[in-house]
Amino acid sequence: MLPAIEPGDWLFVNPRVSNWPKPGSVVIFHEPDSGELAVKRVAAGPGEKVRFAAGYLTLADDEAWLTADASPGQTGRAGFGPPVDSNRFGPVPRSLLVGRVLFRYGPLRRVGRISSPDGPTGP
Amino acid sequence: MTVTTALARLLAPRTTARAHCDLPCGIYDPEQARIEAESCHRMIEKYNASDDPVFRDRALHNKEERAELVKHHLDVLWHDYFKPEHLEAVPNLHDLFWQASKQVSKVKASVDPADSKKLLDLIDEVDAAWKATGGPAKTRVSGRPS
Numbered sequence: 001m002l003p004a005i006e007p008g009d010w011l012f013v014n015p016r017v018s019n020w021p022k023p024g025s026v027v028i029f030h031e032p033d034s035g036e037l038a039v040k041r042v043a044a045g046p047g048e049k050v051r052f053a054a055g056y057l058t059l060a061d062d063e064a065w066l067t068a069d070a071s072p073g074q075t076g077r078a079g080f081g082p083p084v085d086s087n088r089f090g091p092v093p094r095s096l097l098v099g100r101v102l103f104r105y106g107p108l109r110r111v112g113r114i115s116s117p118d119g120p121t122g123p
Numbered sequence: 124m125t126v127t128t129a130l131a132r133l134l135a136p137r138t139t140a141r142a143h144c145d146l147p148c149g150i151y152d153p154e155q156a157r158i159e160a161e162s163c164h165r166m167i168e169k170y171n172a173s174d175d176p177v178f179r180d181r182a183l184h185n186k187e188e189r190a191e192l193v194k195h196h197l198d199v200l201w202h203d204y205f206k207p208e209h210l211e212a213v214p215n216l217h218d219l220f221w222q223a224s225k226q227v228s229k230v231k232a233s234v235d236p237a238d239s240k241k242l243l244d245l246i247d248e249v250d251a252a253w254k255a256t257g258g259p260a261k262t263r264v265s266g267r268p269s
Contacts, residue, residue, distance in 0.1 A: 005142060010134070010136050011136070037138060037141065038141050038142065038143070039140040039141070039142045053217055053221060054217035054218055054221050055221075068144075070144075071207075072206055072207065073206060073207060073208065082144065082202060082203065083142075083143075083144050084143055084144060088202065
């Protein structure tokens, strides 16, 4: 999730969310395949249409499409494989949502809001 | 212990969330999918050549297991090996994988050798795409054994 979130960031999370927050929000959730706790950005919410492979799919009324900020090209140039996100594990149901990231409270030099994938200001 | 250290310990997160990427081995070859698809083709031939219902059941079971492996190997190639920049060399890449994946599903439910032959042909097209994007040199330790 670089540059918005760096390894070691301390994130303040609101676990009292009743539904998927709006696209652009950063969320903590359990990955569908592994059950691991993960952090990604909401790219599309319930009922929205998303591009996938050579076509489109429509999300169910409890699903979101979660993506990494980095493209496969960027992670590839950094020596890693493609990001593990909805392009890999598909739509994520509401039951796997843990909370919404509100801001970063550590380390001190990085305290503040979570930037958008395109720049320093964001949701 | 200073107040700052104590405060930091108190506020430190108790849980870690990951934002990970794959760390793949980097070894890819459509031959893996091809071998499993050949097994499907051969199982269909054996099924059609036999009158033994138990043998035929086993052939079907074997075919469906192998077809699942074909799908897995195609998915790994599609998601992990091929990158957006490869679309320049192979503009029909997504359509090719979509057709191949659909054909695997057809082979799972079919005992017609024409269906498994078509799957082999599609995997050969994937193989050509892999070669056109430098696969043999980039993703095998010493190229593909001849």
